[in-house]
Amino acid sequence: MRIGFLGYGKIGKAVAAHVVERGDEVSFVQDPFVAEAGGIPIVTEADPELLAGTDLVVECAMASVLKDNFDAIIECCDLLCFSLTAFADESFLEHAKEAAQEHGHAIFVPHGAILGLDGIADGSQIIESISITTTKSPKSLGLNPADCTEAAVVFDGSTREACGAFPRNVNVHAAVALAGIGFDKTKSRIVADPSVSTNAHIIAVKGEGIEFEIHVSSFTTGGVTGIYTPLSACGSIDRTLGGAIGLAFV
Ligand SMILES: NC(=O)c1ccc[n+]([C@@H]2O[C@H](COP(=O)([O-])OP(=O)(O)OC[C@H]3O[C@@H](n4cnc5c(N)ncnc54)[C@H](O)[C@@H]3O)[C@@H](O)[C@H]2O)c1
Known part of the structure; x- marks a missing residue:
């Protein structure tokens, strides 16, 4: 699987390292404040070509950034997002659900800092x-x-x-x-x-x-972000991408 990152801070870096450890590929990092990401292509704004070759984008930037980039992402691939306060905007939530349906893509909501x-x-x-x-x-x-x-x-x-x-x-x-x-x-x-x-x-x-x-x-x-969320984010990636072997909590 090819995973892109919108935001490459605390959560983004932890999850990207986990993606590589799993044997999957990080297709890009989109973050205007990052200069180096271990050879991963870095872009400052949504790149249609990179998105077309990506299976899942992990958003871990902030609510306004999620809103600004949502359409470009959902047209091409699934989305797992952490900046969920964006969905308190009712018209954005309705638009997001309709667009995901229209393009046949999922919006994954991770449990993040909490359980249950x-x-x-x-x-x-x-x-x-x-x-x-x-x-x-x-x-x-x-x-x-x-x-x-x-x-x-x-x-x-x-x-x-x-x-x-x-x-x-x-x-x-x-x-x-x-x-x-x-x-x-x-x-x-x-x-x-x-x-x-x-x-x-x-x-x-x-x-x-x-x-x-x-x-x-x-x-x-x-x-x-607390100490637990980067760990829970890696678990959410595993459950989203599948491919479990042995005991798996879902
Ligand atoms: N759902 C949850 O339970 C949960 C828990 C913790 C954090 N969060 C949220 O997850 C997000 C990421 O958290 P974090 O601790 O990794 O934050 P962080 O501050 O460590 O990283 C955010 C990254 O976003 C980047 N960024 C800023 N503007 C951008 C833009 N225009 N385009 C792309 N990238 C941009 C920053 O450069 C930074 O690298 C935040 O919105 C945070 O509130 C959610």
Whole structure:
């Protein structure tokens, strides 16, 4: 398989190395801020020729970049994307679903920083409420640490609004909204806590005869991505590309 990368930062580099380890090929890296990628062709904007020879693009840049490049990608190949807050824009989500259908390509939604997205999607018909509380340091949330000297709720509202307010920090909320009951019914709470060095998420799901609570916490290594996501991203690539041998968790 030939895999292209839109964005080559923390997630992109980890997944590209894993693709090579699997024996698959990295067909290109599209990232205007990258000068060297171990001999992999680097482009600054979508290249129709490279896309035509690619099976799957992994987007790991940011929501606006996903939106700008979506049409060029989905015309040619499947897409696995991490910047899921882009889909809080209802017209973009509708367009994305229609375009994927029209071109016969998939949009893969990885579980990313959390667990249980598949289970939430499976139960979506009987789920009545979902709330997510994310606790991160002010720095991780892009807030001025001087303004946040103790733990405080900095957002409480719908996931759609949260995606507008914190587009780089609530991809987990967007993933849950996509899998479950949508961006308006899913409730988001964001806590800025200067005493933490983790990204923590509590997802509470209730429905007809079901109640789940999922707690996930992952150490931060700087930036928006915790230590767990690059590992989970490699697992998602394996499940997307298939070819498992032996014990496989799907
Ligand atoms: N779904 C999830 O659970 C989850 C978890 C963690 C991170 N994320 C999201 O995944 C994305 C990547 O995360 P990361 O930690 O690898 O970020 P990162 O900051 O390490 O990397 C982002 C890369 O995008 C590149 N970029 C910037 N503008 C670009 C453009 N116009 N075209 C192409 N590339 C461009 C940057 O140069 C950088 O290399 C972010 O949107 C992040 O919020 C999602």
